[in-house]
Amino acid sequence: MSRLSVRSLAADLCALAAVIGISLTASAQSASALTEPAPPRLVFAFELRARVAAPIEVGQVKHGRRRIVPIEGGTVSGPMLNGTVTAGGANWQVIQPDGFTELDTRYTIQTNKGEIVYVQNPGIRTASRSIRPSRLARVSRVWKGQTARS
Numbered sequence: 001m002s003r004l005s006v007r008s009l010a011a012d013l014c015a016l017a018a019v020i021g022i023s024l025t026a027s028a029q030s031a032s033a034l035t036e037p038a039p040p041r042l043v044f045a046f047e048l049r050a051r052v053a054a055p056i057e058v059g060q061v062k063h064g065r066r067r068i069v070p071i072e073g074g075t076v077s078g079p080m081l082n083g084t085v086t087a088g089g090a091n092w093q094v095i096q097p098d099g100f101t102e103l104d105t106r107y108t109i110q111t112n113k114g115e116i117v118y119v120q121n122p123g124i125r126t127a128s129r130s131i132r133p134s135r136l137a138r139v140s141r142v143w144k145g146q147t148a149r150s
């Protein structure tokens with residue numbers, strides 16, 4: 001065999017090995033993708049019920065309509081935490097024209113042992129146009145002194 005033929009054969013074997021290696025790697029990856037991880041073990045810790053006031057409409061900002069929903073208080077009860085939601089927190093919202101809402105809720109809990117726990121819940125909320133009117137009606141009832149629960 002000439003040197004050129006040996007080099008050509010070596011190059012072909014390397015290319016074939018690379019293709020087989022890629023194929024085996026892809027097969028292994030797709031097989032592992034089919035195996036679902038075990039779901040997390042969830043344990044009930046507590047239920048929080050907050051009383052909220054009517055929203056304060058701040059007005060239009062760069063990305064939508066800003067409003068603040070004051071938190072007037074509430075209760076926390078469960079096997080892992082008991083106490084009260086203290087007055088003074090709020091849910092700061094930016095509501096975009098399509099209904100997508102950015103949330104930043106901050107409040108404190110005073111435990112039955114007298115400890116203060118600071119809570120910050122960033123989040124998002126969205127609903128289709130058909131759901132929004134019924135949700136807003138329910139939320140407006142909550143603002144009239146009922147307990148908020150989600």
